[in-house]
Amino acid sequence: MTSPEPLAAIIQVALNTPLDRLFDYLAPGATEADIGRRVWVPFGHRSQAGVIIGLVEHSAVPEGQMKPATEIDRGLPPLPDDILQLARFAATYYQQPLGATLLSLLPPALKRQRFRPAAPGAYRLTEAGDAHCQTLPARATAQQRLAALLRQGPATPADLADLRAPLRDWLRRGYVEPAERLAGPSRTDAPPTLTPAQRYATETILAADPGFAAWLLHGVTGSGKTEVYLRLIERTLARGEQALVLAPEIHLTPQLTERFQQRFPDKRLVSLHSGLADGERLAGWLACAEGHADLVLGTRLSVFTPLPRLGLILVDEEHDTSYKQMDGLRYHARDVAVWRARQRGVPIILGSATPALETWRNAQTDRYHLLSLPERAHAEASLPEIQLVDTRTDRARQGLSSALTEALHATLARGEQSLVFINRRGFAPTLYCQQCGHISTCPRCSANLVVHRLRHGFQLRCHHCGLASRPPETCPDCGGMDLRPFGQGTQKLEDTLTEAFPEARILRIDRDTTLRKGAFAEMREAIAAREIDILVGTQIVAKGHDFPHLTLVGVVGADQALMSADFRASERLFAQLMQVAGRAGRAGQPGRVLIQTDYPHHPLYAALVAHDYPGFAKRTLKERREAEFPPYVHQAILRAEARNMAEAMAFLDDARNLGLPSAGPVVLYDPVPAIMTRVSNWERAQLLVQSRSRQALQAFLSDWITGLRARPARQIRWHLDVDPLDF
Ligand code: ADP
Numbered sequence: 001m002t003s004p005e006p007l008a009a010i011i012q013v014a015l016n017t018p019l020d021r022l023f024d025y026l027a028p029g030a031t032e033a034d035i036g037r038r039v040w041v042p043f044g045h046r047s048q049a050g051v052i053i054g055l056v057e058h059s060a061v062p063e064g065q066m067k068p069a070t071e072i073d074r075g076l077p078p079l080p081d082d083i084l085q086l087a088r089f090a091a092t093y094y095q096q097p098l099g100a101t102l103l104s105l106l107p108p109a110l111k112r113q114r115f116r117p118a119a120p121g122a123y124r125l126t127e128a129g130d131a132h133c134q135t136l137p138a139r140a141t142a143q144q145r146l147a148a149l150l151r152q153g154p155a156t157p158a159d160l161a162d163l164r165a166p167l168r169d170w171l172r173r174g175y176v177e178p179a180e181r182l183a184g185p186s187r188t189d190a191p192p193t194l195t196p197a198q199r200y201a202t203e204t205i206l207a208a209d210p211g212f213a214a215w216l217l218h219g220v221t222g223s224g225k226t227e228v229y230l231r232l233i234e235r236t237l238a239r240g241e242q243a244l245v246l247a248p249e250i251h252l253t254p255q256l257t258e259r260f261q262q263r264f265p266d267k268r269l270v271s272l273h274s275g276l277a278d279g280e281r282l283a284g285w286l287a288c289a290e291g292h293a294d295l296v297l298g299t300r301l302s303v304f305t306p307l308p309r310l311g312l313i314l315v316d317e318e319h320d321t322s323y324k325q326m327d328g329l330r331y332h333a334r335d336v337a338v339w340r341a342r343q344r345g346v347p348i349i350l351g352s353a354t355p356a357l358e359t360w361r362n363a364q365t366d367r368y369h370l371l372s373l374p375e376r377a378h379a380e381a382s383l384p385e386i387q388l389v390d391t392r393t394d395r396a397r398q399g400l401s402s403a404l405t406e407a408l409h410a411t412l413a414r415g416e417q418s419l420v421f422i423n424r425r426g427f428a429p430t431l432y433c434q435q436c437g438h439i440s441t442c443p444r445c446s447a448n449l450v451v452h453r454l455r456h457g458f459q460l461r462c463h464h465c466g467l468a469s470r471p472p473e474t475c476p477d478c479g480g481m482d483l484r485p486f487g488q489g490t491q492k493l494e495d496t497l498t499e500a501f502p503e504a505r506i507l508r509i510d511r512d513t514t515l516r517k518g519a520f521a522e523m524r525e526a527i528a529a530r531e532i533d534i535l536v537g538t539q540i541v542a543k544g545h546d547f548p549h550l551t552l553v554g555v556v557g558a559d560q561a562l563m564s565a566d567f568r569a570s571e572r573l574f575a576q577l578m579q580v581a582g583r584a585g586r587a588g589q590p591g592r593v594l595i596q597t598d599y600p601h602h603p604l605y606a607a608l609v610a611h612d613y614p615g616f617a618k619r620t621l622k623e624r625r626e627a628e629f630p631p632y633v634h635q636a637i638l639r640a641e642a643r644n645m646a647e648a649m650a651f652l653d654d655a656r657n658l659g660l661p662s663a664g665p666v667v668l669y670d671p672v673p674a675i676m677t678r679v680s681n682w683e684r685a686q687l688l689v690q691s692r693s694r695q696a697l698q699a700f701l702s703d704w705i706t707g708l709r710a711r712p713a714r715q716i717r718w719h720l721d722v723d724p725l726d727f
C-alpha cells in the first residue's frame with residue numbers, strides 16, 4: 001500500500017534574480033507533480049514568474065513571514081526533470097544563478113501570466129480522421145465540407161474560417177491535428193544515391209552502438225552533409241524518436257527548413273528561433289514538449305527545448321560563432337548540446353567544413369569520432385579554384401584589381417553570376433580630413449564612425465551604440481573643408497561596380513538591405529531566377545546558400561583580419577573565406593575564387609588555396625599550444641564596466657586580490673582595459689583567468705563568484721564569461 005503524499009506546504013521557487021538561491025513560498029496542496037511547473041509569486045512589490053524546484057516541510061523563513069504563492073500553472077506540462085538537470089548544469093558551468101538560467105531558457109510567453117498559444121499554421125487529418133470522413137452521413141454538411149478541404153492536404157485557419165465549430169469538435173476527437181503549412185506543393189524527389197563518402201559516414205554512424213557518441217562530420221563545402229543528416233534523421237523518425245537539429249540563423253536559410261519538410265512530408269517539423277512572434281514560438285515549444293513534434297530545427301536557444309522522445313542531435317556549421325550567447329547566460333549551444341546528448345544517451349553529430357579548433361582537437365584526441373567528406377557530392381561539381389591576387393603589384397582601384405575586374409567581365413559575358421565579398425557594411429569605414437588626418441570617432445565609444453549613404457546625402461553611424469549624426473561640414477580639429485570617406489564598404493563597392501559594369505544587374509546584400517522581414521527571401525528568389533549578375537555582400541551571403549549559377553567569388557579587404565589582436569581572428573577568417581569560396585561552382589560549372597591581398601605568402605592563404613583545413617588546423621593548433629591559448633588552456637573573463645576606467649580597474653584589482661589566495665593552479669592575469677575600451681559611455685576592463693585543467697578552473701570560479709556576489713559593487717556592471725569567444 002502506498003501512503004498518501006504528505007501535504008507539503010512549502011515550495012522552493014527559482015526566480016529570475018541576481019541572487020543565487022531559491023525562495024520559499026507557502027503552497028498548500030502542492031505535490032511532487034508540481035516540480036518543474038511555473039508559479040506566480042509575490043516578490044518585492046510585484047508578481048513574478050518562477051519555476052518550482054522542490055517541496056519542503058520546513059523553511060528557514062519564519063512562519064509568519066512566508067508569503068503564499070499566487071498561482072501554480074497546472075494547465076501546461078511541467079518542465080521535465082532532464083531539462084531541470086540541464087539548466088542546473090548550464091547554471092553551474094556558466095556560473096549563473098539557477099533561477100536566472102531557468103527563466104532565460106523558457107519561451108518569453110511563458111513568463112507572462114496570461115498568454116495564448118498561437119493557432120498552428122495549419123491543420124491536417126489524422127488516420128482516425130480519415131476513417132471518420134469515409135463514414136460521414138451526407139446530411140452532415142459542415143463536416144462534409146471540412147472533410148473535403150482537409151482531404152486535399154493541410155489547411156490553414158483562414159481556409160477553415162467558417163468551419164470553426166466542427167474543427168474544434170474534430171480536434172477534440174483526435175480527427176484533426178495541428179501541422180505546419182508546407183512551403184508549397186510537396187515535391188517528393190527521390191533522395192539521391194549517396195556518394196561513397198556519404199554512405200560510409202552514414203553507415204558508420206547507423207551501425208554504432210546505441211547510446212551516446214559524438215561524431216564530427218568534416219565535409220568540404222558542397223560535400224552533401226545535409227544528405228547525411230537526412231539519412232540519420234530518417235532512422236530516428238522511423239523509430240518514433242525526435243530529432244533536434246541546431247543551425248545558425250535558420251531564418252536566413254529557409255532552404256534548409258524546406259528541404260527537411262520535403263523529405264519528411266508527413267512528419268511534424270517545428271522551427272524555433274528568435275525571429276518568431278512569442279505565440280508562434282510558444283506553440284512550437286509546446287509541440288516539442290508534448291511530444292507532437294518529430295523534428296526540431298532551431299537556433300542556439302532550441303538546445304533547451306523539452307523533447308521527451310529525443311533520439312538524435314545534429315549541430316550544423318558547428319564552428320559558427322552565433323552558437324555562443326553574448327549576454328545573460330553566456331552559453332555555447334554546441335557544448336550544451338554535447339552535454340545533453342550524453343545526458344540522454346543519444347548520438348550527436350557536429351558538422352562543418354571548418355570545424356572550431358576546439359572541436360578538431362577533440363576529434364584528434366578521440367573524444368569525438370571523425371568522419372570526412374573530402375569531395376563535393378554533385379557528380380560534376382568540384383571544389384573551386386582559389387587564386388590570390390597580389391595587390392602590391394596589381395593595385396586595387398576603388399577596391400577592384402584588374403584581375404578581378406577581368407574575371408567579372410568574363411563571368412558576365414558567360415551569363416553566370418558573381419559575388420564580391422567584403423565584410424564591411426556602409427559606404428566607408430571612416431570619414432577622414434585630408435588636411436590634418438583627423439578621423440571622425442564616436443563620442444560615446446572608442447570606435448570610428450562609419451559613413452553610410454542615405455537616399456539624400458551621407459550619415460555617420462556608430463556600429464556599436466547606434467549613434468547617428470550628420471557629417472560635419474568642416475573638420476572639428478583643424479577647420480579644414482576637405483573631409484572624405486576613406487576606405488571601402490559594401491555601398492561604395494556597389495557604386496564602383498555599377499560604374500565599371502553599367503550593363504550588369506547588381507544587388508547588395510548586407511544587414512542594412514535585409515532588415516525588412518522577407519527582404520532576404522525576395523533577394524534569394526531574384527538570384528535563383530537569374531535576375532542578378534553581381535552580388536555584393538557581407539557574410540550574410542556566405543552562409544550555407546546554394547546559388548547554382550554563381551561561378552565567381554571575389555574577396556576584397558580580407559587582410560584587415562590578419563592584423564587583429566584577437567588570437568581567434570585567423571581561425572574565423574579561414575572559416576569565413578572557406579565558406580564564401582564554397583559558394584562558387586556548386587552545380588555544374590567550375591567555380592573560381594579570387595582573393596585580393598597584400599600578403600600573398602601568408603600561410604593562411606596558402607592553406608586556403610590548397611583547400612587544406614587539416615593543414616591550417618595543425619599549424620594553428622601548434623601556435624596555440626606554444627602560446628598557451630585554448631584549446632590547450634581553459635579560460636574565463638571577468639568583465640567590468642564603469643563610468644570611468646579607474647573604477648572598472650579598481651573593481652577588477654579587488655576581484656583579483658579576492659581570488660589569489662584560492663587560485664591554486666589557476667592563473668589570474670592583471671586587469672587590462674578591453675580592446676573596445678568604451679561603449680555607450682561605459683569604460684570597459686577585463687581580467688583573464690585560465691587553467692590547463694577545466695575542473696580546477698570550474699572549482700575556482702564557483703568560489704570566486706560567490707565571493708564577488710557578496711561584495712558591494714556600486715556603479716559597476718560586471719559579469720563572468722566562461723569559455724569566452726571574444727576579447
Ligand atoms: P554541404 O552542406 O556539405 O555544403 P549540401 O548538403 O548543401 O552540402 O549539398 C550540396 C549539393 O550537393 C546540394 O545541391 C545537394 O542537393 C547535392 N547533393 C548532396 N548529396 C548528393 C548526392 N549523393 N548526389 C548528388 N547530389 C548530391
Ligand code: ZN
Nearest residue numbers: 442445462465
Ligand atoms: Zn558609439
